[in-house]
Amino acid sequence: MTAGTTVRHFPMRIGGHDVDTGEVLEIRDPQNDELVATAASGGASAIDAAVDAGRAAFDDGSWSRATREHRASVLRAIADRLGERLDEMVELEIMANGATVRQATGFHVGYCAPHLEYFAGLAERYEFETPMPRATFPVLGQSTLRKEPIGVVGAIAPWNFPLLLSLWKFAPALAVGNSVVLKPDEKTPLSALEFARIAEECGLPPGVFNVVPGPGPDAGARLASHPGVGKIGFTGSTDVGREIMRLASGTVKSVTLELGGKSPALVLDDADLDVAVDGVLYGCMLYSGQVCESMTRLLLPDSLHDEFVERMVARASTIRLGDTRDWETDMGPVVSRKQKDRILELIASGKDEGATAVLGGGEARVEGHENGHWIQPTIFTGVRNDMRIAREEIFGPVLSVIRYGSEAEGIALANDTQYGLASSVWSADNSRALDVAEKIQAGSVWINDAHQINCEVPFGGYKQSGVGRELGPRALDPYVEEKNVHLDLSGTREARPYDVLLSHADD
Missing domain, CATH: 3.40.309.10 (Aldehyde Dehydrogenase; Chain A, domain 2)
Structure with a gap:
């Protein structure tokens, strides 16, 4: 940066509000180690506030109970805005992670809008309610399989593709009606923080998407173990992935882990x-x-x-x-x-x-x-x-x-x-x-190729490279709970098998 240039500050985004703390992250350009920005740093208390905001927004229902068409339209509006602000978002990435402008434009940020469009399309086609075959034994009945949002989803993203790999987690979560708390890597939080503001400008209700940068052992650990979070998506090293899995096990939440490779x-x-x-x-x-x-x-x-x-x-x-x-x-x-x-x-x-x-x-x-x-x-x-x-x-x-x-x-x-x-x-x-x-x-x-990431096919690893898959036609499934709703069609007490237990009830 040139002498006298103002260093921009990025607050956290919680419940639709800019939030600062007493702690500040210094964002330095890897090509010269110059200070280029600062960001508010949050710990466990900030994660707690973000989860509370996400839960309140979920319970409010303006997003969680919105139609699939409405949610898809908002995601598409965000994708369009990302395209309009491509150069700005590219700069926010490369000033923090050292990607070249060619790579960031083509991949780091360039992939984001089309991938978001893909998730919007999945949301429009998703089977949230599926009639199952009618049961005839032990009695006549009809079951319906419902897929419902989990509630508050946690996402922990790495520094190498800060926005894109965050989006692989929060976009499918949002598409089915969840609220999200995202913890970006403390070295590269800028594009995610700006995305949160763009999303709200495009119609995402406040509190549905919250961003808390901060250290992994504090903010990340609290997010992974938080009892109010029903699902964790994580990309990072295998060693940290093992710790995320351990922390998540305390509340038996599901995890999707995209980990290391060789x-x-x-x-x-x-x-x-x-x-x-x-x-x-x-x-x-x-x-x-x-x-x-x-x-x-x-x-x-x-x-x-x-x-x-x-x-x-x-x-x-x-x-x-x-x-x-x-x-x-x-x-x-x-x-x-x-x-x-x-x-x-x-x-x-x-x-x-x-x-x-x-x-x-x-x-x-x-x-x-x-x-x-x-x-x-x-x-x-x-x-x-x-x-x-x-x-x-x-x-x-x-x-x-x-x-x-x-x-x-x-x-x-x-x-x-x-x-x-x-x-x-x-x-x-x-x-x-x-x-x-x-x-x-x-x-x-x-x-005969490499790095061919296609949002229409699943991505993830065998062995210690991870758990689960991201992308592909089933990308929304990890972010819903399945519920069987059974409706009895027999009509009378006599038709039901209650006498297995209550055969002498009328004696």
């Missing part, structure tokens, strides 16, 4: 190298590797290894680091100094364990942004699947290349991980690739 890119020996080289780099290096399903393990057959690595290093050497607001920039910084230090420590562990950094391998220097959190695009060869860089989620631009011999060995290596979020398979033979895809233990397997 996704493999399995290149078969007949792959188109021109496509695969660029695709693998896109799969790993997009957004500096800070995507949960990034393809950070590259499995190469012996027959292709040397040529593929040579081509890939040459191609990766053209990735341009620079100002995040420059449309010519390919890669920005990582999100924080803490994240940079962790990535550098893992890079050092790779070298210590015997891997070879054939590209990068350290901190980058970007002219004019010397105080930023920059990591060189890094490619390791000679990696074994038991090394830390092959086992742990680095969340940085670090690719581990692992050799394999037979196809079966490659599949085994792909599955040899605690994670199972995503995978890619690269082959010129579609039938062969589809056969391999069936053997991969992952929630998404992309053939």
Whole structure:
């Protein structure tokens, strides 16, 4: 920021009101570590107030009992407004998380309006009431399956896609009539706070959507354990996901968890190298590797290894680091100094364990942004699947290349991980690739592509990559309770089976 520029402050949004506390979060631009904004920080008491506001709004019924058509129209109005304010929302994202303007416009914010439109369409078509087959035994009766909003839903979102991954939780929750309390990551709350104001401008009743930024161990823990919250949606690390699950178990609330990944890119020996080289780099290096399903393990057959690595290093050497607001920039910084230090420590562990950094391998220097959190695009060869860089989620631009011999060995290596979020398979033979895809233990397997997030299909992971799915045609189901309403049609006491217990009632 230039000297004299005013730092904008963002209050919390609770019950339709701006709320400040005595605590303030400093929002710093990762490319230069400059203070660009502040936001009110809330703890357990702010979460309590937000849950109370959400419950009051739910009980009021102006949203929870509104028609599906009305709720869909409001969601569409919000989507339209997001489109009108795209540039502003992009700026709020990149000033906090370091995404490039190209990436934020295309993905981080660009996906939000169409995904919101998708959820609005689901709401219009959703079967909130379904007649079931008529019962004839033990008596004649008719059951109706009702799907009703849970009440207050909690959403805990990460810093890498602050608005989009929040929206995957709160949009389906809102679509079926719930109130929501969102806790964005304390590093990146700005777009969510602004969204709350946009939503109310477009007709969302006050208190239906509440946003409380704050530390995870305080605000997040209270939200996950709060007895007034009936459902938690969380995206983040597997370690934190385990804690969310533990906290939620105290009140037996349901959870949807989208957690970590160590996704493999399995290149078969007949792959188109021109496509695969660029695709693998896109799969790993997009957004500096800070995507949960990034393809950070590259499995190469012996027959292709040397040529593929040579081509890939040459191609990766053209990735341009620079100002995040420059449309010519390919890669920005990582999100924080803490994240940079962790990535550098893992890079050092790779070298210590015997891997070879054939590209990068350290901190980058970007002219004019010397105080930023920059990591060189890094490619390791000679990696074994038991090394830390092959086992742990680095969340940085670090690719581990692992050799394999037979196809079966490659599949085994792909599955040899605690994670199972995503995978890619690269082959010129579609039938062969589809056969391999069936053997991969992952929630998404992309053939000859990567990062193909489609709101019309479910997204989530196997094993320790999560619980449940987001997106897809059943995306609203986790945010409703199912109720069976049974209507007796027999008409008389004699037709009912009461004499099983009360056979002597008239004696």
